[in-house]
Amino acid sequence: xxxxxxxxxxxxxxxxxxxxxxxxxxxxxxxxxxxxxxxxxxxxxxxxxxxxxxxxxxxxxxxxxxxxxxxxxxxxxxxxxxxxxxxxxxxxxxxxxxxxxxxxxxxxxxxxxxxxxxxxxxxxxxxxxxxxxxxxxxxxxxxxxxxxxxxxxxxxxxxxxxxxxxxxxxxxxxxxxxxxxxx
Ligand code: FES
Numbered sequence: 001x002x003x004x005x006x007x008x009x010x011x012x013x014x015x016x017x018x019x020x021x022x023x024x025x026x027x028x029x030x031x032x033x034x035x036x037x038x039x040x041x042x043x044x045x046x047x048x049x050x051x052x053x054x055x056x057x058x059x060x061x062x063x064x065x066x067x068x069x070x071x072x073x074x075x076x077x078x079x080x081x082x083x084x085x086x087x088x089x090x091x092x093x094x095x096x097x098x099x100x101x102x103x104x105x106x107x108x109x110x111x112x113x114x115x116x117x118x119x120x121x122x123x124x125x126x127x128x129x130x131x132x133x134x135x136x137x138x139x140x141x142x143x144x145x146x147x148x149x150x151x152x153x154x155x156x157x158x159x160x161x162x163x164x165x166x167x168x169x170x171x172x173x174x175x176x177x178x179x180x181x182x183x
Contacts (some may be wrong), residue, residue, distance in 0.1 A: 001016065014030065016029065016038075018079045018084060019081070019084060020045070020084045020085075021084070021086060021089035027042045031075060033076045034076070035079060036071035036072045039084075039086060047088050048060055048061075048062055049114065054073070057117070058114065059113065059116070062086045064079065064084055067124065068121050068124040087120060093127065094127075095124075095127035098123075099126060
């Protein structure tokens with residue numbers, strides 16, 4: 001939401017108020033400033049990462065009104081009154097909590113740089129579809145194959161008590177297609 005308009009020398013500044021993780025935050029920036037840079041540089045919330053800057057990699061994913069968006073191409077003036085959720089608060093949601101637990105249980109992290117975007121994408125998918133199959137995951141999540149395990153495992157845990165078969169399945173090789181994506 002745009003609050004004021006002003007000038008600092010030759011630079012036009014505007015004050016925007018947006019809701020981030022349940023708190024009202026204000027930023028004096030140009031309207032076309034990407035949300036990603038407002039989060040990182042203005043608010044100091046560096047959990048959301050910059051990757052490609054072109055809406056391709058998903059590293060910058062946050063939720064806008066519970067929908068995953070690419071913050072690198074989302075301008076601050078397009079946020080309006082929508083609620084933004086970032087990786088810093090996703091553990092406060094039921095789906096986010098399950099995904100983060102699965103992430104730790106299955107030791108998904110490789111270099112770790114993209115994991116915040118992967119967790120944000122996976123938790124949005126799980127919130128809307130508690131029992132995703134491989135097609136749901138392939139079609140909607142930009143994350144690597146490392147995300148497939150946590151989402152499937154988390155869906156299993158949410159539907160019934162875990163048994164020995166579940167535990168063995170967690171550690172079994174994934175489909176040949178999933179294995180291809182690891183390379
Ligand atoms: S930084 Fe790659 S999608 Fe935004």
